[in-house]
Amino acid sequence: xxxxxxxxxxxxxxxxxxxxxxxxxxxxxxxxxxxxxxxxxxxxxxxxxxxxxxxxxxxxxxxxxxxxxxxxxxxxxxxxxxxxxxxxxxxxxxxxxxxxxxxxxxxxxxxxxxxxxxxxxxxxxxxxxxxxxxxxxxxxxxxxxxxxxxxxxxxxxxxxxxxxxxxxxxxxxxxxxxxxxxxxxxxxxxxxxxxxxxxxxxxxxxxxxxxxxxxxxxxxxxxxxxxxxxxxxxxxxxxxxxxxxxxxxxxxxxxxxxxxxxxxxxxxxxxxxxxxxxxxxxxxxxxxxxxxxxxxxxxxxxxxxxxxxxxxxxxxxxxxxxxxxxxxxxxxxxxxxxxxxxxxxxxxxxxxxxxxxxxxxxxxxxxxxxxxxxxxxxxxxxxxxxxxxxxxxxxxxxxxxxxxxx
Amino acid sequence: xxxxxxxxxxxxxxxxxxxxxxxxxxxxxxxxxxxxxxxxxxxxxxxxxxxxxxxxxxxxxxxxxxxxxxxxxxxxxxxxxxxxxxxxxxxxxxxxxxxxxxxxxxxxxxxxxxxxxxxxxxxxxxxxxxxxxxxxxxxxxxxxxxxxxxxxxxxxxxxxxxxxxxxxxxxxxxxxxxxxxxxxxxxxxxxxxxxxxxxxxxxxxxxxxxxxxxxxxxxxxxxxxxxxxxxxxxxxxxxxxxxxxxxxxxxxxxxxxxxxxxxxxxxxxxxxxxxxxxxxxxxxxxxxxxxxxxxxxxxxxxxxxxxxxxxxxxxxxxxxxxxxxxxxxxxxxxxxxxxxxxxxxxxxxxxxxxxxxxxxxxxxxxxxxxxxxxxxxxxxxxxxxxxxxxxxxxxxxxxxxxxxxx
Numbered sequence: 001x002x003x004x005x006x007x008x009x010x011x012x013x014x015x016x017x018x019x020x021x022x023x024x025x026x027x028x029x030x031x032x033x034x035x036x037x038x039x040x041x042x043x044x045x046x047x048x049x050x051x052x053x054x055x056x057x058x059x060x061x062x063x064x065x066x067x068x069x070x071x072x073x074x075x076x077x078x079x080x081x082x083x084x085x086x087x088x089x090x091x092x093x094x095x096x097x098x099x100x101x102x103x104x105x106x107x108x109x110x111x112x113x114x115x116x117x118x119x120x121x122x123x124x125x126x127x128x129x130x131x132x133x134x135x136x137x138x139x140x141x142x143x144x145x146x147x148x149x150x151x152x153x154x155x156x157x158x159x160x161x162x163x164x165x166x167x168x169x170x171x172x173x174x175x176x177x178x179x180x181x182x183x184x185x186x187x188x189x190x191x192x193x194x195x196x197x198x199x200x201x202x203x204x205x206x207x208x209x210x211x212x213x214x215x216x217x218x219x220x221x222x223x224x225x226x227x228x229x230x231x232x233x234x235x236x237x238x239x240x241x242x243x244x245x246x247x248x249x250x251x252x253x254x255x256x257x258x259x260x261x262x263x264x265x266x267x268x269x270x271x272x273x274x275x276x277x278x279x280x281x282x283x284x285x286x287x288x289x290x291x292x293x294x295x296x297x298x299x300x301x302x303x304x305x306x307x308x309x310x311x312x313x314x315x316x317x318x319x320x321x322x323x324x325x326x327x328x329x330x331x332x333x334x335x336x337x338x339x340x341x342x343x344x345x346x347x348x349x350x351x352x353x354x355x356x357x358x359x360x361x362x363x364x365x366x367x368x369x370x371x372x373x374x375x376x377x378x379x380x381x382x383x384x385x386x387x388x389x390x391x392x393x394x395x396x397x398x399x400x401x402x403x404x405x406x
Numbered sequence: 407x408x409x410x411x412x413x414x415x416x417x418x419x420x421x422x423x424x425x426x427x428x429x430x431x432x433x434x435x436x437x438x439x440x441x442x443x444x445x446x447x448x449x450x451x452x453x454x455x456x457x458x459x460x461x462x463x464x465x466x467x468x469x470x471x472x473x474x475x476x477x478x479x480x481x482x483x484x485x486x487x488x489x490x491x492x493x494x495x496x497x498x499x500x501x502x503x504x505x506x507x508x509x510x511x512x513x514x515x516x517x518x519x520x521x522x523x524x525x526x527x528x529x530x531x532x533x534x535x536x537x538x539x540x541x542x543x544x545x546x547x548x549x550x551x552x553x554x555x556x557x558x559x560x561x562x563x564x565x566x567x568x569x570x571x572x573x574x575x576x577x578x579x580x581x582x583x584x585x586x587x588x589x590x591x592x593x594x595x596x597x598x599x600x601x602x603x604x605x606x607x608x609x610x611x612x613x614x615x616x617x618x619x620x621x622x623x624x625x626x627x628x629x630x631x632x633x634x635x636x637x638x639x640x641x642x643x644x645x646x647x648x649x650x651x652x653x654x655x656x657x658x659x660x661x662x663x664x665x666x667x668x669x670x671x672x673x674x675x676x677x678x679x680x681x682x683x684x685x686x687x688x689x690x691x692x693x694x695x696x697x698x699x700x701x702x703x704x705x706x707x708x709x710x711x712x713x714x715x716x717x718x719x720x721x722x723x724x725x726x727x728x729x730x731x732x733x734x735x736x737x738x739x740x741x742x743x744x745x746x747x748x749x750x751x752x753x754x755x756x757x758x759x760x761x762x763x764x765x766x767x768x769x770x771x772x773x774x775x776x777x778x779x780x781x782x783x784x785x786x787x788x789x790x791x792x793x794x795x796x797x798x799x800x801x802x803x804x805x806x807x808x809x810x811x812x
Contacts, residue, residue: 044606052661078592141780158781161612162778162779165597185482200450200501206566206569207563226482252458331763357802368542374547402564
């Protein structure tokens with residue numbers, strides 16, 4: 001039986017590049033770019049006025065001048081009006097191009113207007129501290145040709161805005177991963193059916209589908225009974241059509257646990273079966289040469305949940321962003337906990353943000369790996385290492401988070 | 407000019423309930439339930455076998471018996487086989503109903519099988535420590551009729567699984583908020599157009615639309631030039647049709663900043679204009695009686711960004727979940743920082759998870775509120791209070807996060 005660390009390494013060793021597709025920027029939130037985006041112009045593209053006020057030549061201020069006749073008015077988006085007289089000023093709005101001949105902007109708050117013989121005059125109350133004040137200089141932030149969004153960048157709102165600025169109406173992105181979500185088990189009925197006393201409704205498949213969606217992948221649900229022939233016939237099309245299969249149930253020691261055998265028969269190479277962890281130990285993982293990866297997760301809902309977030313989500317993310325090594329979030333155990341078996345323990349926790357910038361993890365031990373409802377109170381799992389038995393309050397442990405905190 | 411705290415209070419004072427809609431559970435990830443979900447059966451609904459092995463009567467173990475003839479085999483999902491002989495056992499699989507007459511399960515790992523005169527016999531190697539071992543008792547987790555998902559619960563993967571378990575093929579949820587995203591400014595051209603030297607492409611509207619999508623709202627983009635008549639004619643249909651308007655630009659002191667005047671003309675009550683904060687000070691906020699809420703954000707991209715995450719996102723979330731008071735995440739300033747103006751400063755930061763369970767915030771000061779590209783390196787803003795000038799490394803401050811860490 002292998003360790004969680006080794007299992008994670010083997011899972012991530014099967015990460016493969018995803019084909020690209022070209023889509024509209026407005027449909028690309030959360031997607032990962034596969035063609036780099038460069039600055040088509042400087043950022044800003046011109047000396048950009050940063051405050052509403054007047055544009056003038058700083059030399060006049062240095063010479064002690066305080067009153068500036070207004071030569072012209074310049075709105076944002078209008079062609080620039082040159083400052084003809086270096087002792088005058090152009091009234092100017094945020095976002096406008098700085099008039100040729102001017103180098104500094106004094107904001108409305110720091111001037112008073114008056115009129116003399118029909119001429120509008122601005123009197124500077126607070127002289128600007130330096131030339132260039134309130135001017136956002138051309139190329140101050142980025143230069144034309146600079147790499148803005150390298151391959152592997154996830155398109156959040158900031159990246160979408162940058163892509164819009166350089167005119168990327170369409171973007172080349174990795175296509176979303178397609179995952180077949182397969183539940184197995186004769187005891188399961190559809191969610192709109194009334195179960196017999198010894199039956200239950202399917203829930204894992206819906207859980208996995210929702211978790212895939214939150215990760216940016218697309219899950220399609222299938223079900224097979226505990227029947228070897230049904231599996232032998234039903235699985236090959238899924239192995240051919242999907243990037244990955246996430247199965248739940250049928251991988252333990254039971255008489256109807258046919259999956260490992262059938263998967264091997266179908267040419268799916270087993271990379272491991274069983275991991276030193278609780279819950280989630282009977283996890284089977286394999287890969288078909290040139291084909292899909294198979295996560296065959298144990299069927300108890302808490303086990304399915306733990307294994308999805310420990311193994312499946314990182315695999316999905318790395319297929320999209322192979323270069324990214326996201327930092328491991330940590331949280332402080334809020335109460336001392338003991339776990340004797342020499343296995344990695346995924347302890348369900350409720351998270352609390354402390355006023356001191358810590359993330360506190362309050363243990364919420366489940367009533368066993370079948371206790372689906374216990375997850376409602378939890379935000380994630382602390383991954384308590386196998387080599388330790390006693391976990392003192394205040395120590396920090398890796399956090400596998402499934403619920404957002406912000 | 408009001409404080410950030412007062413502005414936040416006024417914004418959240420306009421939170422209104424959202425109409426409900428009934429949708430398929432498979433389309434409901436991330437939505438908020440508006441009709442509570444109860445347990446239709448106990449959790450688990452029967453005494454559920456938790457390990458593959460044999461079911462027996464614990465009394466026989468207490469009496470010192472180690473060899474148990476196998477009476478029958480019981481798979482998950484099959485009608486239960488009673489244990490007729492209290493000194494025998496039923497071979498049984500995880501997920502099956504415990505046979506009447508049995509009370510304990512011994513897992514395969516703790517037994518050895520042999521055969522005597524054609525009768526299969528299980529020899530218990532490790533006696534179970536108590537009656538009920540490896541049995542997940544009926545109603546151990548929840549009882550029939552228990553409230554599982556109260557109104558206001560966000561449907562994450564765990565909640566989706568619980569809803570599936572109780573047969574909720576459809577769920578009643580708050581409909582997604584509909585937001586008109588309005589950019590203004592004569593200097594802006596469409597993202598597929600080539601800007602003239604003094605023009606730039608629209609980017610704020612795309613940024614806001616992406617941020618809305620990540621928050622679970624739907625944004626539709628509109629644009630108006632700096633033209634009072636265009637605003638007078640274009641805004642009323644948006645005020646009537648949308649839950650909120652998010653405008654960017656046109657709210658400062660410039661000559662073309664018509665928005666506050668036009669909005670008041672159109673019957674939108676101004677709740678405040680200008681907040682003691684940097685960036686983002688010229689924020690205008692109002693509400694039409696019985697109609698939409700209007701967030702008129704300053705047009706500099708970093709200002710738009712700060713105000714979206716400080717004001718718009720919390721408003722959207724509270725409209726969906728009025729009861730929820732999400733905890734305020736905090737982060738530790740990683741380097742000492744000074745900011746003298748008596749305004750709340752939103753300091754752009756890059757986040758790092760420390761090995762000790764802290765969230766460290768590394769300052770990444772922008773080159774002014776026009777420096778859109780600086781956001782690419784950031785994960786959020788530290789909200790540094792107005793009353794303070796000196797912010798020492800190691801102190802914790804509220805975090806407004808816009809990029810996920812897990």
